[in-house]
Amino acid sequence: MKISLLLTFLILPVLVAAQHPDADRTDVLVIGGGTGGTAAAIQSARLGARTILVESASMFGGMLTAAGVSCADGNDQLPSGIWEEFRQALYKHYGTKNLNTGWVSNTCFEPHVGDSIFKSWAKKEKILKYCLAIPLAMYKAGNKVTGVSVTDETGKILKINAKVVIDATETGDVLAASGAAYDLGMDDPAVTNEKEAIQKNDIIQDLTWAAILKDYGPGIDKTITRPLNYDSLKYFCSTAEAPCNGKPYIYNTKKVLDYGSCPVRPAVHQTSTCLIGQLMEMIIT
Numbered sequence: 001m002k003i004s005l006l007l008t009f010l011i012l013p014v015l016v017a018a019q020h021p022d023a024d025r026t027d028v029l030v031i032g033g034g035t036g037g038t039a040a041a042i043q044s045a046r047l048g049a050r051t052i053l054v055e056s057a058s059m060f061g062g063m064l065t066a067a068g069v070s071c072a073d074g075n076d077q078l079p080s081g082i083w084e085e086f087r088q089a090l091y092k093h094y095g096t097k098n099l100n101t102g103w104v105s106n107t108c109f110e111p112h113v114g115d116s117i118f119k120s121w122a123k124k125e126k127i128l129k130y131c132l133a134i135p136l137a138m139y140k141a142g143n144k145v146t147g148v149s150v151t152d153e154t155g156k157i158l159k160i161n162a163k164v165v166i167d168a169t170e171t172g173d174v175l176a177a178s179g180a181a182y183d184l185g186m187d188d189p190a191v192t193n194e195k196e197a198i199q200k201n202d203i204i205q206d207l208t209w210a211a212i213l214k215d216y217g218p219g220i221d222k223t224i225t226r227p228l229n230y231d232s233l234k235y236f237c238s239t240a241e242a243p244c245n246g247k248p249y250i251y252n253t254k255k256v257l258d259y260g261s262c263p264v265r266p267a268v269h270q271t272s273t274c275l276i277g278q279l280m281e282m283i284i285t
């Protein structure tokens with residue numbers, strides 16, 4: 001964690017200054033268009049607040065889409081909110097409610113489908129602007145973060161002030177740069193009064209590399225050239241059938257591959273061009 005915080009400071013050099021006088025003004029500024037940030041930005045605009053969403057990747061949805069965690073487990077019975085709306089949009093897209101194509105989850109989908117659903121919702125909100133960028137610096141007034149400056153992929157600098165700034169980056173880049181206090185791990189129920197938070201601890205989930213694989217069907221050989229430094233020994237014991245001198249993983253290869261199997265159907269929306277269009281409009285005005 002110390003390393004990641006160090007990286008945070010390197011990525012976002014602290015140019016802590018008062019609210020920038022030449023900045024664009026908005027009601028709500030969300031940094032990070034992942035699972036939480038995208039939902040926050042869309043709902044904020046739906047409630048009538050002028051909103052700017054700054055995301056460093058070209059996809060909306062973060063872990064849920066760009067990072068390939070598109071078979072979400074957890075409580076599948078949540079009856080409302082943006083997750084339910086998202087789920088209904090997936091049912092519509094795939095023409096079925098049976099999205100339990102992977103055994104870990106009742107709701108699996110292709111990452112690009114999730115991204116295009118979020119983008120189609122964002123596009124409907126005329127007061128929501130999207131900026132594909134990484135913050136360069138943040139502005140503070142007293143102990144309140146009031147805005148950031150960002151550079152887009154063309155190198156242009158955009159300064160944004162907001163009444164409310166939401167840091168929805170996974171490592172809290174903006175708040176870390178502001179010097180705000182932070183805590184790690186699970187919440188302390190004594191502080192939050194949340195009954196769901198069972199006990200305070202410092203557990204942080206292990207790093208996981210997610211990959212999207214494509215099934216080309218039986219008999220198709222898509223073996224790639226052996227990558228430089230590839231060492232098959234590192235993957236021994238990774239499934240029950242893999243060569244193994246020690247303790248094999250309990251599941252066979254098919255079961256491992258079926259863990260997060262996604263349904264397949266062509267995407268309905270391709271809206272990234274429109275959103276980039278919004279970005280350019282915002283920079284010019």
Ligand SMILES: Cc1cc2nc3c(=O)[nH]c(=O)nc-3n(C[C@H](O)[C@H](O)[C@H](O)COP(=O)(O)OP(=O)(O)OC[C@H]3O[C@@H](n4cnc5c(N)ncnc54)[C@H](O)[C@@H]3O)c2cc1C
Pocket residue numbers: 011031032033034035036037054055056057061062063064066069071072073074133134135168169170171173205208210
């Ligand atoms: C492998 C794995 C499996 C998981 N499985 C489940 C599951 O099955 N069910 C479940 O409920 N939860 C699961 N989780 C947890 C869940 O994915 C996260 O809790 C959730 O995605 C967090 O959402 P977020 O919006 O805070 O962050 P993220 O979804 O990670 O979004 C952060 C966003 O911020 C952007 N960003 C980062 N830095 C910057 C910057 N400086 N400037 C601009 N943008 C930036 C990123 O590009 C990203 O889009 C899993 C997590 C992992 C890692």
